Amino acid sequence: MLKKRIIPCLDVKNGRVVKGINFVNLVDAGDPVEQASIYNKSGADEICFLDITASNENRDTLLDTVKKTAECCFVPLTVGGGVRTVQDIRNLLLAGADKVSINTAAIKNPDLIKESALKFGSQCIVVAIDAKKTGDNKWTVFTHGGRESANLDVLEFAKLAQSSGAGEILLTSMDKDGTKSGYDIELTKTISENLTIPVIASGGVGTLEHIKDGIVLGGASAVLAASIFHFGKYSIKEVKEYLKSQSVSVRI
């Protein structure tokens, strides 16, 4: 049976983790390679880097981080943030990323999804959608970290991403992100039920129950979480043991 995936996400800026694991034993709390390696050993099903570096000049730093991580982590590595062109995707894949997540660029130009899926395969193209609730059972796509509305319906855009060749959707609720009040279940459910590709729930997780709800009620194939792991609130093992006790099938 296919297992539900638990994916810790690290925010990386200029090659350093800005929101990361707050473990006492870390030699260097800001080293993304070291943190990824801890997640790799502790049972993460995949690892995600979100690059929040503002300038292009530091892209090489990110590539170097990806390269070093790929040398020591033998689980899939997804890298996102600032991906604009096919060449950006190629560079990340060559550095050792297994999947690349595209956000603003895919919304501005859905052909980028098509082009990159044809070139590299759907399996490595993740389309990240930031969704904001704008009505009853209605969500709108936002870009630029949730600041700008793209005037697109989330479900419609998710369907377009799927038909363009996206391998999965990383769905973040802007309303829930950072609130620790749980995933937006309605959003997750609506998108997941209407797509044939996997949906990763993101934004709002604060408790173990939230993770279970995202999977069981929201129908997510995977869950992405940042702060609950980073601040040492829960270990990946604890999350998985809990999910197992709730009859959610996970890899332990």
Added chain:
Amino acid sequence: MIISILDYGSGNIKSVSKAVERAALNLGKSAQVQVIADVKKIKLSDKIILPGQGSFKQCANTLFKTTGAIDELNEFVIQKKKYIFGICVGMQLFSDYGYEDGGYKGLGWIKGEVKKINITDLKLKLPHMGWNEIKIKNDHGLFKNLSNDKHFYFVHSYHFVTSTQINVAASTLYQDEITAAVIKDNIFGTQFHPEKSQTNGIKILENFINW
């Protein structure tokens, strides 16, 4: 021992070479792990790993159009009976034909065809993506020392339907039982990615080195 990973332009093979290096290191073997684009180097290798990402058609098309690739591979695998390990689409290429993307012929080493996974359960997604357990059908040394759970990382929408079950080395369950690994004499391949399957994946690579 020289282990060569054939680079015929199919996706990211860096993770494959890193994982093989780790496996060799774990065994304490002084294996030379190299990525080769020059098909003439195939005959200078002791073992070959054939990776593959993207669509069957794209991979097959590229491989068949690489001058000398098919001849060198046939000589290595069929005449010399040396060991080869195909990963994902690399394994699917061992078949007679793949239907993805309009279709293309395969290497024809293991009888069978590569077809889209038939999903009728609407709760199941395609691609079959993530960690799934394998059921070993052929108790081969390649599966030695795996952990009890036998989880491996899969990502695919097409699967290898072999003509005979004898060639199915392992299967996995995704609505129906589908091929997770194939074997025929000196030819071995996995649908899952050993290079992304943590400890279990490295173990299989170690076993391949020891094969």
